Amino acid sequence: MVFRAPSWAPQLSDAEIPDDQPLSDFLFDDELRPRKCADSPKPFIDSLDGSGSSIEETRKRIEWLAAGIASHLGIADTTGDVWDRVVSVFTVNNIHTPVLAWAVHRLNGVVAPVNVAFRASELTYQLKDCKARCIFTDASHLDIALEAATAAGISSSDIFLISIPADTGRPTANIRSFSNLEDLVNIGRTVPPLPHTRWEKGRARTQAAYLCYSSGTSGPPKGVMISHRNIIANIMQMNLYELPLRNGNQPEVILGILPQSHIYSIILTTHCSVFRGDTVVVVAKFELMNLVKAIRRFNMTMLYVVPPILIALINQGALTEDPADLDLPSVSRIYCGAAPLSQELTSQIRARYPHVLLGQGYGMTESATVMASHPRQVYDGSSGCVVPGLEIRLVDASGNDVEGYSKPGEIWALGPNITLGYFKNRDATATTYGDGWLKSGDVGEFRPHPETGDAHLFIVDRVKELIKVSGFQVAPAELEGHLLGHALVVDCAVIPVADERSGEVPKAVVVLSKDAGSDHRMAEREILDWVTKHKSKHKHLKGGVEFVSEIPKSPSGKILRRLLREREKARQAQICAKL
Template sequence: MPRPIPRIDIPHTDLWTALFERKDKPFPDSQVLYQCPVTGRNYTYASLRRTTEQLGSGLRRHFSWQKGDVLALFSQNCIDTPAVTWGCHWAGGIVSPANPAYTVRELVHHLKDSGSKALFTQRSLLPVALKAAAESGISRDRIVLIGEERDPGFKHFTQLLDEIPRGTRAKLVPDEDLSFLVYSSGTTGLPKGVMLTHLNVVSDMFMVNSAEGELLKWNRDKILSVLPYYHIYGLQCLVHFPAYSGLTTVVMSSFNLQNFCSIIQNYKITYTYVAPPILVHLAKNPIVSNYDLSSLRMITSGAAPLTKDLIYAVKDRLGIEVKQAYGLSETSPVTHVQRKWDVGMGSNGPPLPNQIVKFVDPDGNEVPTGQEGEVWIAGPNVFKGYHNNIAATLASKTPDGFFKTGDLGYEDEHGNMYITDRVKELIKFKGFQVAPAELEGLLMGHDSVHDVAVIGSYDESIASEVPLAFVVLKEGMEKNEENAQAIVKWLEERVARHKRLRGGIRWINEIPKTASGKILRRKLKNILAEDVKDAKVKAKL
């Protein structure tokens, strides 16, 4: 049987109500929640609430916004993101964040699949946004800018704000109406829309607060926002959680090590959420020594597993404690968080409240404590289903509400969860999901490629997997570095940065497959492991 997990009270309400109509807010309305370190501009709790109401009303007036309309948000991190998000919710809309590194092809899929009625973006992203919007049927007058830069040809979101909000806030059914449509890569190709209801997100926010709220106080701590807001990890932990807990978060548009360290030093940052590659910098990069990071007392890392060596390296060099968390887009996302960095080290910690977590063998039977199985999770934070994809929903959710994560792991006697492998074929590059099938489909369109298989190759220097392609060349083509680089470059022009073949090309005479044609990726991983082993032996000689 699954281990008993504590329960907390979660209000049956929508996200806007949970944030802005609460009776137990411990911090003042003047508390700064989101701070831009470049311009000095910020949002207090009071100005944030007012802006959401003004924008929600303005969306109705300018765009005849209806309950259930989807607003696509194609942007780097920006202090305007929370106001736009909850302004859309005030009007009954659904927010669908898109990766700012998307190519036109990828953004078109996102806009079409989500059925977006408007596109909020930034001036620097207009070249991609304009082309994708045109192909998706979104008119220019529904492309709206956020952030500091303006363009005379497009509305800025501040021009949509009604000085006095008109009408009333949309009435929502928390466990039915969607708050977000986030996109998660699947093994079969293009990303799938993950439907998160208001209750899903509110539940996870309260679950996160039950653990992190014990560690962080609004009148003592400051958070650095560096994880991308379009990703559910950043969205929950760095947008929703600070607004609920009253923590000031200093917002970086994207990661840069010098800026990261400078902000920690200048704003006396005490806490941040990261992915493992940032920890590699903190452990090894000489630039870090130029800054005083003594205010930073703790880091939570998610998106990919950490090695104990890396945790100790950061602690030994900087005195900073690093703990781990686990979650998925489909679970809103956080399901597990370490409470203390040195308790259950190497694990993701125990489950957050109000969930049922079990570990299941290939036959669907629950395995005993300490034995490896696929992680299945049920709870109020588990998503409604995949947008326009009933087959994928049925394949991933059981009739009694468990989500099959596709991750293999086990639980120790104290309830700490350790992730050991993945059932799914997804590659995780710095926390971003990369679907091998999508890259394979594109690579098959290259003139030199006869057959191809893509796998993840672990790169110790960045503590992350990178995509690597095994390629069977067409007859007459030479297996040389020039052709390999040509294929890598060709793919770069067609995908977002995180999907590039950073692991390079490996030539192979035949892709190993089952009789039914399924790629045997485990055999390819074994071939790669042997290549790495041989290279290390040669290096010692």
């Protein structure tokens, strides 16, 4: 059984999605935009100092920056292999990152965003894998970028700084010895502009615009090749789907706190917003009261968030002396993604902000957004309905399509937003992408809306082994490989543990070596520190460490994580029963 967008939603055919222009041209094409460029406000402004450029200024900066980067890298035209023009971006949120991305596209390159929480070893892996030509970072992350660049064989002259009002970092490296983004813009003003090459029909379908790293359904991070048309398609899908949400043709003022390296932000607060003529207020760092002040100062109307932000609002509201301190009078919509909202949190947000439409969505790096709540019918607990132009199947463990409602199956998706596959990894691509269908690794079931009968998707389980921490993927295999590098660890497995704030957190189940002795507290401390030292924060073992005599495995040697997860759930249930 194939599920599609509801009959009342605008439809989108494959022929309506352009495939003969790069993403940056599509964004500023007045024949396609809902609101002309000349009638649109600044696309991005900084939450601290209010700085930002008009759309016309933004387009000029794209051209200058593209020419400046090309001049530095010795690129003379916009032809050639895009994989020789990969640019890594390792920085906190700022108003320059979108312009940088479009400048890279302008010189026929690929943007490889990096999670700003990464440690040097994690960044090194990505730089080597994508063979990045240069790195853009900020002062706070310069030391990590420099260490990783050295390990990856990238010259320090190919590291560029982005100036950010919120940046208080004090790197040990001499900042003055590094060029910055503005230096490249100024170079671009003085050199000949890059030639414009008209794209042939179909090129946007196959040419990558972004290389975003994901663990897919299992294993270490892999580069997801996201084409120009994949993003163009998702922009059109979301724009059509959300038309009834728009207040006439009035621009929205949108919160831009989602990490700009994450697909959630890349689609919704980097591209959809610009295409529709909205303004995104970019926030570099989450601090609740400063965030609330920024929402009020700029009269934000739309918040794209993750569950921890909503949890913070509710928890802080219970502590503050004056509940009005957390009022959000200008906000009409809150859209939550990256992890499911609990029913309890949903009810709390609705009670605290009754004037706000609260919705959810579902997607992944390999697909961008595939499901979203709709104002016509929000079904609490669901991820919404299928977006236009997409098809969804639910497939059971035997490989058969699930028929009807309220029956679980793995979510398979087919449509123009489904990405090209994994970079230099045919086996993983063949496993996850089959005959055009993306196998998500998530288990869902469609349930009819109690009033309209329309199909809404509920995420009920996960086939894939990934742990989802505040929207970020953690591959158990990656942490297990790292743990086995510690002298005290003979064998191990990593499983998820439920966490109110993050959704899930990793827990290590470890077989200790004979050298560990009987002091398990000391061993636990060493193992926790081992991960903390080398891995980014969302990969830390916040679920703790458990010592066992043996890791359960299949006859072929595969870790039976399911048994460990079930045992952990039973243990947690016993703890709750005693409370």
